[in-house]
Structure formats: structure tokens, C-alpha cells
Amino acid sequence: MPDPADTQPLPQGGWSEEIRHLKDATVVPPAENGFVQAAGVLDADGSYCAHGALWRKFRPLTTEPMQPEGNVPRLTGRWLWGGVLWAHFGHFLVESTSRLWGLEHLDQPVDGVLFIPKRPRAGESLRGFHTGFLDMMAPDLPIRVATTPMNVEELIVPGQGFGLGLITAGTDRFRAAIHHRFARDIAADGPEKIYLSRSALGLGKGGLLGEERLEELLQAEGYEIFHPQQHDLATQIARYKAAKQVIAADGSAVHLYAMVGRPDQAVAMILRRQSRSNNLLAENVRHFCGTEPTIISALRTEWVRKSQKKSSRLSFGELNHEVIGAALARDGFISKQANWPVLTEDERKQVFADKGLNKSDDFIESPEFIRQRVRAMRQARRAG
Structure with a gap:
């Protein structure tokens, strides 16, 4: 079986459909903002639980953290590892829900879902869609956000069953859990x-x-x-x-x-x-x-800022x-x-x-878009 520390989660299965049961695990939230952050789950012996990492496409966004020094607060009870809690709605849907398939495979109930924040300054704050989504998946199940390292009496760590990359297709277990549990009580209401x-x-x-x-x-x-x-x-x-x-x-x-x-x-x-x-x-x-x-x-066409000259989330x-x-x-x-x-x-x-834009001063057509258009025109001439 491929090592989860080295292999992206795959919709066909492997570690993305495995569940680790840990006793006396240590959960370490990120200490700094960053795209890639040292954060995640350590087993009782201090070894890294790679099943708890968040991957995006070909690389993990959370990497092995250092063992915290000194005594850390203890969270009693049995908790499901939720991973990274995103404040962005889309990333929450795709990356923060990716462990919830584990709710379908519990031999005993859990006391809640334990997350770490993507941005440390977010603290323990929850948004309405965080609690709303989870309530449609597992009514009345609490959410806890670890903002400092903590020792967890028992932690259930499902692999990443959804996300960005090949795993966007979702594993069979993740899709089955969503179809079986999510928003089942909401009736259709609206136009065709x-x-x-x-x-x-x-x-x-x-x-x-x-x-x-x-x-x-x-x-x-x-x-x-x-x-x-x-x-x-x-x-x-x-x-x-x-x-x-x-x-x-x-x-x-x-x-x-x-x-x-x-x-x-x-x-x-x-x-x-x-x-x-x-x-x-x-x-x-x-x-x-x-x-x-x-x-x-x-x-x-696509418009980009002159200062960037390439496609981005701001174009x-x-x-x-x-x-x-x-x-x-x-x-x-x-x-x-x-x-x-x-x-x-x-x-x-x-x-x-109407949009308050001045395209001549602030924006230009994407150079890459223009190149693609020129290539398409040349291909059309050759074909004609």
C-alpha cells in the first residue's frame, strides 16, 4: 500500500478510504499563515499521522509539525478529525468536509468533529455555513476548533476522501456518505x-x-x-x-x-x-x-491588471x-x-x-489569451 506521506489521495481508494484510530493523539494547529503549513496530527509516540494531512493536487498543504514542548491541554472524549477549517465557502465544501465520510463507519458515536483553523487569527470562530453544513450531515454534532496544541483522548482520523486534484471525483465512501446523509430532510422547492x-x-x-x-x-x-x-x-x-x-x-x-x-x-x-x-x-x-x-x-477575452499581465483570481x-x-x-x-x-x-x-472600470488605464487583455487566439486563427487558416 502506498505511503500516505508520499502519495496524493486517490478516488480509487488506498489511504483516502482508510481510518486510523488514535489514543492520546496530539493535534497541532498552524502557528503562522501560509499556503503550506506545519500542522496536523501526531500519534501518542510522537510519530506523524500522515492520514490526517490535507493534500491539494500533487502536494500536501499540511506537513509534519514539531512535537509541542511541555504539557498541553487535554480534550477528553472521542472525536472525529475534520482537518483544516476554511473560512472560504468553496474550499470549506471541498476540503473541510473531506473526512466526514467517516461518520458512516463508526463503531461508537463521537463527541464532535475537531478541526484546526487555516488561518491562526481566525481562532475558534465558526461561520453559519460551517455549522449549517455539519447539521445537515450529522444533526447536533458539535464542532471544536483547536487553536493551540492539545492532547486528544481518542481521535478517529479518516483519510482525505474529497478535495482538489484527482480526488475531486471523491472516493466511493465519501460520495456514498454524502448521498446517504447530507440534506436528506430538505424538500425540493423552486422553479424548474x-x-x-x-x-x-x-x-x-x-x-x-x-x-x-x-x-x-x-x-x-x-x-x-x-x-x-x-x-x-x-x-x-x-x-x-x-x-x-x-x-x-x-x-x-x-x-x-x-x-x-x-x-x-x-x-x-x-x-x-x-x-x-x-x-x-x-x-x-x-x-x-x-x-x-x-x-x-x-x-x-480575459482582462488582467497591467501589473500582473497573467490570469489570476483577480482577473x-x-x-x-x-x-x-x-x-x-x-x-x-x-x-x-x-x-x-x-x-x-x-x-x-x-x-x-457600469463596473467603474477604465480598461485603457488599469487593465489589458491577457497576453496568453491573445496568443491562444492568434494560434487558433493560424490553425483555422491552415485548415481552410
Whole structure:
């Protein structure tokens, strides 16, 4: 069996579906902010429990910590290791829930779920979606956040069953636990057609230029424009269960949808960045919902800050409504007769003005996007 310290979690199984039972474990939270942090679980003899590490793609984000000096507080009882608690909704859904499949495989109840904070300054603070999600998975089970090293009487450490990378597909055990436990009591409530929008979040969180125009076009086709962040988890899930056709700008809301989605629902995702051609969200939906999503890469261009000159979480795409409309019509999301035009130059200028942007001073077209467009034009000439 591959060593979990050296091998990323895999959806096929291995350590990602194993459970370690530790007595007198030491939980060590991160002492400093950082992408990769020394933090995690030590066994009673001081050895590192690699099953408790958080991996993203090909590397662990938590690495073996030092044994704390002196006596540390003791947490009595039996606790399930939750891993890193993210304050970001999307990362919480994908990375902080990845151990909860262990709830399906307990020989005795646990007293709660024990996390460490991603950012030390967050302390023990919990957000509404933290407690809301867990309550839909295991009602009335407490959450505890270790902000200083502590000794735990008994710690159950499931492997990482979900996350970013190959594990985005989820292990069989993780998907089964979600389907069996999560939000089972929430009834479907909402329209048959829904668009999961990001327009209310603003461009600073990876928005889309021209999304408001897209919403107008979709409303004319009978879609409800739904802003997930304006509703509690129960309302979001009720909408997702009710819809027969779901269109979404790719983002965190799709991860939540995938947890309750079904094979009979049609899903289309509009990509926000050119660099996301290998889209992990598509893998998430495909494996959790048992359906093939329509993936629409329809950027007219991508805008980046002059100071960066490359795609990042702060860049934003500009939609090509003509391409989006053609793809949605082809796959039955909108009427076959729909003919959505691209924005005129005057409309584009108005969109920038409405967003308070000055593209000539602050933003440039992504050089990589321009290179890709030139390569595509050359290939088309050769083919023609």
C-alpha cells in the first residue's frame, strides 16, 4: 500500500478510504499563515499521522509539525478529525468536509468533529455555513476548533476522501456518505429552470463582464436568476433539488449543487477563465451526480491588471453571448431559435463604465489569451 506521506489521495481508494484510530493523539494547529503549513496530527509516540494531512493536487498543504514542548491541554472524549477549517465557502465544501465520510463507519458515536483553523487569527470562530453544513450531515454534532496544541483522548482520523486534484471525483465512501446523509430532510422547492449567478459578488471575486446581459437573456427563456450567497444553505439546496435545468457560472455554488444533484438534472457550466479548460468542477458534477455537464468556454477575452499581465483570481472574463447561446440551444437549455448577439463596441464600453472600470488605464487583455487566439486563427487558416 502506498505511503500516505508520499502519495496524493486517490478516488480509487488506498489511504483516502482508510481510518486510523488514535489514543492520546496530539493535534497541532498552524502557528503562522501560509499556503503550506506545519500542522496536523501526531500519534501518542510522537510519530506523524500522515492520514490526517490535507493534500491539494500533487502536494500536501499540511506537513509534519514539531512535537509541542511541555504539557498541553487535554480534550477528553472521542472525536472525529475534520482537518483544516476554511473560512472560504468553496474550499470549506471541498476540503473541510473531506473526512466526514467517516461518520458512516463508526463503531461508537463521537463527541464532535475537531478541526484546526487555516488561518491562526481566525481562532475558534465558526461561520453559519460551517455549522449549517455539519447539521445537515450529522444533526447536533458539535464542532471544536483547536487553536493551540492539545492532547486528544481518542481521535478517529479518516483519510482525505474529497478535495482538489484527482480526488475531486471523491472516493466511493465519501460520495456514498454524502448521498446517504447530507440534506436528506430538505424538500425540493423552486422553479424548474435556474441560473446560479455571480454578478452580485462583483468583479473582485472572479466575476464576468456581460453577466447581467446574460441574465436578461436567460430570464427571457424562463430561468430564475439565483444568487446563492444571498440565501441560507437550506434555501440553496431546496432550489437545487427542484431544478430540472441548471446553468451556472463556475464557482463554489456548483460544489454544493453536486452534493445534492441527480442524474435526471441537466447542468451547464460557463467557465470564467481561459486557464480552466481542465475543469475540476466538471469532474465533481460528473462523479457525484452521474451526469455529463455541458461545459461552455465562451470568453470573448480575459482582462488582467497591467501589473500582473497573467490570469489570476483577480482577473475577469468577458462573455461572448453568441457562443453561449449556441451551446445552450444545441443542448436543449434554451430554445433552438435563440440567436444571442455579441455585445457591440458601444455596449462593451457601457459595461466597463457600469463596473467603474477604465480598461485603457488599469487593465489589458491577457497576453496568453491573445496568443491562444492568434494560434487558433493560424490553425483555422491552415485548415481552410
